[in-house]
Amino acid sequence: MRTETDDTLLSCENIVKRYGALTAVDRLSLQVRAGEVLGIGGPNGAGKTTLFDMISGVTKATEGRIVFKSRDITRLPPHKASPQGLARTFQLNAAFDSLSVEENVLCSAYFGRANILFPQLRYPPATREAARAALSTTGLEAAHDRKAGSLTVLQRKQLMIACALATRPSVLLLDEPVGGLNVAEIDQTIEMIDKVRNEWPVTIILIEHVMRFLVALCDRIVIMHHGRKIYEGPISGLAGDRQVVEVYLGEGAARRLRDAAERQACHA
Amino acid sequence: MMTTTRQHVLLYFSLLIALALVPAVDSSRYLLGQLTLFLIWVGVVTQWNLVFGVAGIFSLAQMMVFAIGGYVAAMLATHLGWSMWAGVPVAGLAAVLASTVIGFATLRQRGAYVALLTLALACAMQALIIVDTDCFSLDDGVCLTLTGGASGLSRFGDFGFREWFGYSYATIGNFYLALLLTALGSAFAFTVINSPLGHAFRALRDNPVCAAARGIDRVKYQVMVFSISAFFTGLFGGFYAGHYKAIGPTVLDISTLLFLLSAMIVGGVGRFWGPLLGCAVLMFFDELVKDLVEWRMVGIGLFTAVFVVVCPHGIVGLCERLAPRTPLR
Amino acid sequence: MVGSILQILVSTLTLGGIYAISAIGLALLWGVMGMLNMAQGALMAVGAYASVYAVAQLGIPWMLGLPAAVIIGGICGWLLFFASVRWMLGSAGYETNIIIVTVGFAIAVKSLLIIAFSGYPKRQPFTLEGGFQLAGTMVPYQTVLIVSVTLTLMLALTAILYKTRMGLAIRATAQGRRAAALMGVPAERVFLQVMMICGALAAISGVLVSSIANVSPALGDDAMLKVFIICVVAGLGNIPGTILVSFLLALVEVTIQYAVASKWGFPVMLCAAILILIWRPAGIFGNERIARN
Numbered sequence: 106m107r108t109e110t111d112d113t114l115l116s117c118e119n120i121v122k123r124y125g126a127l128t129a130v131d132r133l134s135l136q137v138r139a140g141e142v143l144g145i146g147g148p149n150g151a152g153k154t155t156l157f158d159m160i161s162g163v164t165k166a167t168e169g170r171i172v173f174k175s176r177d178i179t180r181l182p183p184h185k186a187s188p189q190g191l192a193r194t195f196q197l198n199a200a201f202d203s204l205s206v207e208e209n210v211l212c213s214a215y216f217g218r219a220n221i222l223f224p225q226l227r228y229p230p231a232t233r234e235a236a237r238a239a240l241s242t243t244g245l246e247a248a249h250d251r252k253a254g255s256l257t258v259l260q261r262k263q264l265m266i267a268c269a270l271a272t273r274p275s276v277l278l279l280d281e282p283v284g285g286l287n288v289a290e291i292d293q294t295i296e297m298i299d300k301v302r303n304e305w306p307v308t309i310i311l312i313e314h315v316m317r318f319l320v321a322l323c324d325r326i327v328i329m330h331h332g333r334k335i336y337e338g339p340i341s342g343l344a345g346d347r348q349v350v351e352v353y354l355g356e357g358a359a360r361r362l363r364d365a366a367e368r369q370a371c372h373a
Numbered sequence: 374m375m376t377t378t379r380q381h382v383l384l385y386f387s388l389l390i391a392l393a394l395v396p397a398v399d400s401s402r403y404l405l406g407q408l409t410l411f412l413i414w415v416g417v418v419t420q421w422n423l424v425f426g427v428a429g430i431f432s433l434a435q436m437m438v439f440a441i442g443g444y445v446a447a448m449l450a451t452h453l454g455w456s457m458w459a460g461v462p463v464a465g466l467a468a469v470l471a472s473t474v475i476g477f478a479t480l481r482q483r484g485a486y487v488a489l490l491t492l493a494l495a496c497a498m499q500a501l502i503i504v505d506t507d508c509f510s511l512d513d514g515v516c517l518t519l520t521g522g523a524s525g526l527s528r529f530g531d532f533g534f535r536e537w538f539g540y541s542y543a544t545i546g547n548f549y550l551a552l553l554l555t556a557l558g559s560a561f562a563f564t565v566i567n568s569p570l571g572h573a574f575r576a577l578r579d580n581p582v583c584a585a586a587r588g589i590d591r592v593k594y595q596v597m598v599f600s601i602s603a604f605f606t607g608l609f610g611g612f613y614a615g616h617y618k619a620i621g622p623t624v625l626d627i628s629t630l631l632f633l634l635s636a637m638i639v640g641g642v643g644r645f646w647g648p649l650l651g652c653a654v655l656m657f658f659d660e661l662v663k664d665l666v667e668w669r670m671v672g673i674g675l676f677t678a679v680f681v682v683v684c685p686h687g688i689v690g691l692c693e694r695l696a697p698r699t700p701l702r
Numbered sequence: 703m704v705g706s707i708l709q710i711l712v713s714t715l716t717l718g719g720i721y722a723i724s725a726i727g728l729a730l731l732w733g734v735m736g737m738l739n740m741a742q743g744a745l746m747a748v749g750a751y752a753s754v755y756a757v758a759q760l761g762i763p764w765m766l767g768l769p770a771a772v773i774i775g776g777i778c779g780w781l782l783f784f785a786s787v788r789w790m791l792g793s794a795g796y797e798t799n800i801i802i803v804t805v806g807f808a809i810a811v812k813s814l815l816i817i818a819f820s821g822y823p824k825r826q827p828f829t830l831e832g833g834f835q836l837a838g839t840m841v842p843y844q845t846v847l848i849v850s851v852t853l854t855l856m857l858a859l860t861a862i863l864y865k866t867r868m869g870l871a872i873r874a875t876a877q878g879r880r881a882a883a884l885m886g887v888p889a890e891r892v893f894l895q896v897m898m899i900c901g902a903l904a905a906i907s908g909v910l911v912s913s914i915a916n917v918s919p920a921l922g923d924d925a926m927l928k929v930f931i932i933c934v935v936a937g938l939g940n941i942p943g944t945i946l947v948s949f950l951l952a953l954v955e956v957t958i959q960y961a962v963a964s965k966w967g968f969p970v971m972l973c974a975a976i977l978i979l980i981w982r983p984a985g986i987f988g989n990e991r992i993a994r995n
């Protein structure tokens with residue numbers, strides 16, 4: 106187990122999640138440093154979403170401890186995570202369908218930022234400003250008065266990220282931000298997340314199967330399998346790891362990944 | 374979007390103002406009486422719509438809250454001799470208090486569980502009232518039970534329009550009071566729906582897990598919508614008692630509950646025009662079948678059931694499908 | 703002391719059995735098609751009147767009042783299915799709308815019963831007079847009759863659910879509507895069967911309820927409410943748990959009625975239910991379903 110360093114923002118210590126006989130996450134430890142982009146990969150059912158669920162309080166860890174900004178948040182109820190600075194998106198494109206795009210983002214910015222004792226009748230200017238910034242980063246300004254239920258898949262994904270950003274989080278958890286998108290849309294999303302990384306003071310953890318996406322964005326990567334961490338390190342080491350190639354990548358993808366990593370290195 | 378919302382609100386209140394002119398044209402007691410009842414139901418359904426349609430809470434406690442308001446006003450008048458003008462506001466506050474307690478007791482549950490628990494509470498209240506036979510106070514040597522038991526309370530005064538303006542003005546006075554309450558209640562509901570609080574309610578209805586991830590505490594805000602909607606519901610309950618100078622356990626009958634639930638569904642759940650349209654259609658239908666005596670309930674029951682099967686999104690939903698350019702929730 | 707305990711026990715068995723029959727029907731309906739059947743009370747009344755009518759007008763022996771109720775109850779289930787659920791299942795707002803539709807039908811049916819039979823209470827012919835002494839307590843034969851009917855029914859239902867193909871299809875559908883349909887279970891037929899079983903169960907429980915009170919159009923109203931509470935406390939859709947809770951809550955109710963006052967039976971039962979639900983929000987035997995996105 107790695108020791109906690111000074112700039113560790115979020116750390117999971119031996120967390121376990123059991124659903125009856127099934128262990129979805131099995132003694133997983135993870136340290137996330139401020140400012141990095143951490144990718145999480147792994148086959149279907151590896152426990153990636155469950156890990157996010159535990160960090161964001163949607164389900165409670167069966168065992169272990171989650172520490173965020175030196176505070177134990179293992180038992181934090183889900184609605185308290187966001188005001189602490191943890192914002193997540195969902196694998197399915199969750200939004201408030203009957204609200205407009207703008208209302209979605211406004212109400213996320215308002216309730217997700219600080220604990221509200223009793224809401225005011227109008228959104229304060231600071232909230233409007235945060236919502237505007239989130240809409241502009243994600244490129245949704247033009248669609249601001251559309252009902253969320255009528256958006257395209259890409260727009261719904263952008264809306265989810267906009268809502269999360271509007272809470273001005275210090276850690277952003279993205280669950281398959283490009284799942285189900287086509288190549289052009291993936292490129293567009295890569296650009297957008299790059300913008301988020303450069304313009305917002307935020308640490309990003311993202312779950313994704315699309316290797317191109319991980320290669321383009323992540324500083325570091327973790328591969329999970331059967332609830333455990335089977336790899337942690339730079340993307341470049343991935344193709345050389347026998348177990349990762351065996352259970353997840355396959356030979357073909359490993360080769361492509363090696364090529365991609367080389368190209369990336371040339372550009373840099 | 375903003376402008377269309379404003380137009381709808383404007384149209385809504387213009388309609389209420391138009392209603393205010395009715396007594397100038399026709400001031401028959403029957404018509405004004407029915408219109409007053411209509412306004413009461415619109416008011417009650419508007420608040421219920423806030424809980425049921427906007428916040429998506431499957432509560433069947435609406436008539437219980439209404440009855441609490443009615444009974445508080447009636448009991449204050451009967452046992453303590455309070456004027457209705459003092460009793461009705463207290464009824465509103467009492468309803469808020471009771472509703473908050475009911476909310477905390479039931480809203481840890483979701484969906485169908487809430488429906489069953491709230492319905493059971495309402496029925497328990499009715500059962501307890503009916504078996505209430507112990508003397509609470511004496512009125513000229515006549516034994517008065519706390520709640521009036523099965524026959525209800527009826528020995529108390531009204532709003533006093535008769536004493537002030539003369540016999541014929543009692544109906545008109547009550548009508549305008551109902552109109553005022555309905556206008557205030559609707560304005561309150563529209564304000565809430567379009568405020569951050571309303572967005573939180575709708576977010577919880579649309580996607581509770583996602584709402585929690587955006588910092589919205591489900592139990593807190595659902596109890597809140599329960600409490601705030603209870604204020605006007607309780608006021609209307611008190612007004613109902615003062616208007617009819619009586620209140621009894623029949624307001625808790627399932628048939629009354631169904632009548633209002635149908636009004637909400639027939640109008641369109643969670644829709645701006647739902648309560649007004651639904652109440653209008655149901656009262657109109659009731660007017661049509663009222664001469665059928667015992668067949669009346671058969672008619673209302675079947676009408677509701679068939680309507681919901683055929684047209685589950687109500688009249689407003691139907692209009693939206695036919696003319697899809699006027700969406701308003 | 704022994705006498706009163708025995709008395710409470712006997713009443714608990716009677717009431718609990720009647721609740722259980724009705725509750726199983728509701729639990730099945732909820733489990734299989736996510737439907738809260740608010741017409742249960744009306745179906746109970748229909749069953750009770752079917753027995754009265756068959757015995758009085760057709761002159762069949764009183765014993766056959768129960769089968770008559772079963773047939774009429776089944777037919778009502780069939781009708782209800784084709785008049786409502788058939789068209790609504792899976793549509794938006796189904797869970798809410800089905801409640802309204804069934805309440806609507808219930809009110810129509812109860813009014814029809816009043817029109818047809820007048821609201822005046824009638825005697826249920828499916829009754830045994832007399833009783834026997836047990837440890838100084840009078841045990842009516844009617845109790846024995848009710849307990850044997852409920853026991854037989856529960857055994858029969860268990861056999862149907864766990865030993866027949868139909869039962870297998872029902873249980874499969876309850877586990878997952880979509881999955882069962884994909885595996886070739888004819889969903890619509892299962893729904894229809896469950897509706898008819900539920901109708902029959904409601905009718906039987908109506909006959910039994912009216913045999914310890916009397917026959918009136920509103921006879922099922924109170925019982926239905928209690929049965930709903932039972933289902934909720936047990937965890938909606940869980941059948942064995944529902945049976946257990948039926949007897950448990952019947953015990954609470956009877957004890958309170960016996961020890962305090964009859965009018966406190968239902969309110970106390972309700973408070974107990976709410977406390978249990980605060981302790982376990984999904985009911986005693988319900989699994990907490992974790993909402994996922």
Ligand SMILES: Nc1ncnc2c1ncn2[C@@H]1O[C@H](COP(=O)(O)OP(=O)(O)OP(=O)(O)O)[C@@H](O)[C@H]1O
Binds near residue numbers: 151155992
């Ligand atoms: N609420 C739950 N109840 C029971 N089992 C669950 C629940 N949630 C997840 N699981 C199980 O836990 C395991 C891990 O699921 P999880 O969704 O975390 O996987 P994942 O890595 O996100 O997969 P994918 O790539 O398909 O999204 C799976 O076997 C899943 O079936």
Ligand SMILES: [Mg+2]
Binds near residue numbers: 153155196
């Ligand atoms: Mg996942």
